[in-house]
Amino acid sequence: xxxxxxxxxxxxxxxxxxxxxxxxxxxxxxxxxxxxxxxxxxxxxxxxxxxxxxxxxxxxxxxxxxxxxxxxxxxxxxxxxxxxxxxxxxxxxxxxxxxxxxxxxxxxxxxxxxxxxxxxxxxxxxxxxx
Numbered sequence: 001x002x003x004x005x006x007x008x009x010x011x012x013x014x015x016x017x018x019x020x021x022x023x024x025x026x027x028x029x030x031x032x033x034x035x036x037x038x039x040x041x042x043x044x045x046x047x048x049x050x051x052x053x054x055x056x057x058x059x060x061x062x063x064x065x066x067x068x069x070x071x072x073x074x075x076x077x078x079x080x081x082x083x084x085x086x087x088x089x090x091x092x093x094x095x096x097x098x099x100x101x102x103x104x105x106x107x108x109x110x111x112x113x114x115x116x117x118x119x120x121x122x123x124x125x126x127x128x129x130x
Contacts, residue, residue, distance in 0.1 A: 029085065081122070
């Protein structure tokens, strides 16, 4: 009869043992970086330069109707949510490089702040669209 090696008493027996969340954070970092590089400059160009200078006209009711649609949700995700996770990831790894943080506390603070900002932005979109 075969006997199986018994796990040491220090081994975790939970279902989360061995689960690594780092690929999720890196994918959010990557997607946020692309959105930061592509969409945020376009938004700044349109809303902060072209509209105030009068090169384009933006009607408030037109913007609200456009934003209340699914495109507003995609806009919120591409311009606020994903870049927030990109920034959180940079801050977390910057703290780790400076040897200030790097443990679970910095993960919770950085990604928690990005998640709260994302929830607030999506709630704002939901309130406007509903």
